Amino acid sequence: MNLNLTLIGQAIAFAVFVWFCMKYVWPPVMQALQERQKKIADGLDAASRATRDLEVAQEEANETLRESKEQAAEILDQAHKRSSQMIEEAREQARQEGERMITSAKSEIEQEVNRAKEELRAQVSRLAIAGAERILESSIDEKKHSELVDKLAKEL
Amino acid sequence: MAGNNQTPTEYIQHHLQNLTFGNHPENGWSMAHSAQEASDMGFWAIHLDTLGWSIGLGVLFLWLFRKAGKAATTGVPSGLQNFVELMVEFVDNSVKDTFHGKSQLIAPLSLTIFCWVFLMNLMDLVPVDILPMLAQKIGVMFGADPAHVYFKVVPTTDINATLGMSLSVFGLIIFYTIREKGITGFIGELTLHPFNSPNKLVQALFVPVNFLLETVTLLAKPVSLGLRLFGNMYAGELIFILVAMIGLWQLPLHFTWAVFHILVITLQAFIFMMLTIVYLSMAVEKH
Numbered sequence: 089m090n091l092n093l094t095l096i097g098q099a100i101a102f103a104v105f106v107w108f109c110m111k112y113v114w115p116p117v118m119q120a121l122q123e124r125q126k127k128i129a130d131g132l133d134a135a136s137r138a139t140r141d142l143e144v145a146q147e148e149a150n151e152t153l154r155e156s157k158e159q160a161a162e163i164l165d166q167a168h169k170r171s172s173q174m175i176e177e178a179r180e181q182a183r184q185e186g187e188r189m190i191t192s193a194k195s196e197i198e199q200e201v202n203r204a205k206e207e208l209r210a211q212v213s214r215l216a217i218a219g220a221e222r223i224l225e226s227s228i229d230e231k232k233h234s235e236l237v238d239k240l241a242k243e244l
Numbered sequence: 245m246a247g248n249n250q251t252p253t254e255y256i257q258h259h260l261q262n263l264t265f266g267n268h269p270e271n272g273w274s275m276a277h278s279a280q281e282a283s284d285m286g287f288w289a290i291h292l293d294t295l296g297w298s299i300g301l302g303v304l305f306l307w308l309f310r311k312a313g314k315a316a317t318t319g320v321p322s323g324l325q326n327f328v329e330l331m332v333e334f335v336d337n338s339v340k341d342t343f344h345g346k347s348q349l350i351a352p353l354s355l356t357i358f359c360w361v362f363l364m365n366l367m368d369l370v371p372v373d374i375l376p377m378l379a380q381k382i383g384v385m386f387g388a389d390p391a392h393v394y395f396k397v398v399p400t401t402d403i404n405a406t407l408g409m410s411l412s413v414f415g416l417i418i419f420y421t422i423r424e425k426g427i428t429g430f431i432g433e434l435t436l437h438p439f440n441s442p443n444k445l446v447q448a449l450f451v452p453v454n455f456l457l458e459t460v461t462l463l464a465k466p467v468s469l470g471l472r473l474f475g476n477m478y479a480g481e482l483i484f485i486l487v488a489m490i491g492l493w494q495l496p497l498h499f500t501w502a503v504f505h506i507l508v509i510t511l512q513a514f515i516f517m518m519l520t521i522v523y524l525s526m527a528v529e530k531h
Contacts, residue, residue, distance in 0.1 A: 090283050091404060092266065094291040098298060098399075098408025105302045105360060110352035113309040117332045120316035120325075127318050 213241040252489055259372065259485050261394040262291035262402060263379070277392045291402055293379075298399035301363040302356075309359070331359065335517070342521045345424070345528035350521065353416075357409070358517040364399045365477060365509030369502055372397075372484045400477040400512075403470070410470030413520050417465065420527040434458045465523050469516065476512050480505050 216237050250258065257279065264276035266289025276282035282289065312328035321329055335355045343350050376395040383393035399405040421430045437458060439450040484505075487497045 090286070090289065091407070092264075092285070092287050092289040092291070094262075094289075094294050094402065094404035095408040095411070097290060097295050098405045099412045101295070101299050101302060102356075102360075102409050102412050105306060106349070106353050106356045108306050109309070109356040110349060113306060113313050114332070114352040114355065116313035116316050117309070117328060118336075120313075120318055121329055121333065123318040124321075 209241045209244060212244060213237045216240070255489065256482075256485055258391075258394065259376065260396065260401075260482075262396045263293040263394045264289050265292050266290060275388075275392075276394075277389070291396075291404060293394075293396050294399045294402040294405050297367060297397060298360075298364055298405055301367070301399070302360050305356075305359045305363055309355075331355065338518065339521055342518070343525040343528070345420075345525065347420075347524075347528075349416075350524055354517045354521055357520055358513050361400065361409075361473065361516050362510060362513035364405070365513055367398045368401075368477060368480055368484065368505060368509060370397060371498070372481070372488050398477060398481055400473055401481045403474045406474040406477075407466070407470040409516075410466040410473075413469060413523065414466035417462075417523050417527045420524055424528050425530070434462070469519055469523075473512050473516050476508060480508055 213234070217234065220233070220237075261279050261282065264282040264285065265274070266276065266282070266285035267273050268276070268281055268285050271281075276285060276289070308324070309328050309331075312325045316325055316329075332355060335358055336351055339351045339354050375397045376393075379395035380390050380393045384390050396402060418430070421433065425433065435451045435455050435458070436447075437454055439454055441447045441450060480501075483501055484498070487494050487501060490497070
């Protein structure tokens with residue numbers, strides 16, 4: 089247990105080791121640690137950013153979904169309205185067509201009736217004249233009398 | 245037991261004697277063949293075992309950490325790198341908690357102290373007879389008398405090793421004090437505390453008292469730092485040697501003491517590191 093040169097030797101070894109540690113061991117390890125710290129911080133940052141982005145995207149998706157649902161409902165509504173309108177229109181058209189056909193038939197009938205009346209009138213006047221000729225057996229002023237008969241026929 | 249037909253006292257003394265090479269007054273530069281020769285060599289002697297083991301362990305520590313440092317990646321760390329980073333962070337946190345000045349030196353210094361002292365203390369857990377017996381065998385091969393091959397494995401049970409480190413720390417304390425406060429600040433710290441007075445005459449009376457007190461305080465730091473480590477490890481080693489003498493029953497006792505000693509070696513390494521940091525931060529901080 090003598091104090092001797094070992095003390096100096098140990099001190100020198102100690103100094104050399106500390107110098108080596110300071111020069112070649114500490115910096116690379118510290119640098120790696122700091123870089124990893126930065127990397128982890130960046131990663132966490134990115135993760136939180138991604139979470140935020142995801143939330144925004146989900147909100148957007150929900151919004152779009154709601155809009156499209158509304159649109160679909162609107163379209164359906166319109167289609168319903170349109171179909172009932174078309175049915176209504178068709179019905180109206182059919183009714184009008186029917187009415188038109190009825191009126192035209194009526195007028196045709198009237199025309200027929202009138203024409204028949206005319207014909208009948210003409211025939212009646214001719215018959216009357218022929219009858220009168222036979223009765224009188226003489227010629228009468230045809231012009232004078234036909235006017236008369238026409239007047240008669242018109243009164244018919 | 246190492247050696248043949250030793251008395252217990254001889255056995256213990258043999259175990260506590262370093263392998264010494266030095267300048268003997270009669271034999272010149274030679275290996276010491278006995279404790280008496282070793283102490284006759286006085287200051288000009290070297291403990292080959294202490295220096296060999298401490299330098300070897302220091303190189304092992306630096307090699308391991310350098311290897312991990314070179315291969316350090318920023319990705320997921322693997323086994324060795326993980327361990328090294330753990331140690332570095334632990335030491336770095338301890339330094340940051342205690343030392344508030346700016347210094348590139350303190351943290352690597354603390355890491356070196358902690359790991360190196362820990363490794364040197366760890367040699368205490370190697371069964372006390374294995375390495376000395378091996379050394380004896382090798383010594384006999386080189387033609388030495390087996391009784392004269394001394395071998396002390398744990399460097400921190402050699403007071404030269406612990407005082408060598410604590411005196412280096414002492415040098416750093418003085419260096420940092422002077423660097424931070426100047427030579428006048430250093431002298432002022434030694435002479436103007438703890439007693440001071442506005443009265444110049446009274447102050448002049450206080451100066452020698454202060455100087456005495458502060459010098460003792462200053463010198464107590466390295467001495468207590470070195471002796472604490474030395475005392476703990478020496479006592480632990482002595483108990484291992486005593487336990488080794490009691491025959492077969494030594495095994496459970498050895499195991500118990502070794503388990504307890506794991507705590508001691510770690511704690512002593514940690515205390516040495518922490519006190520170094522504390523002393524240096526006291527040197528840097530203003531009162």
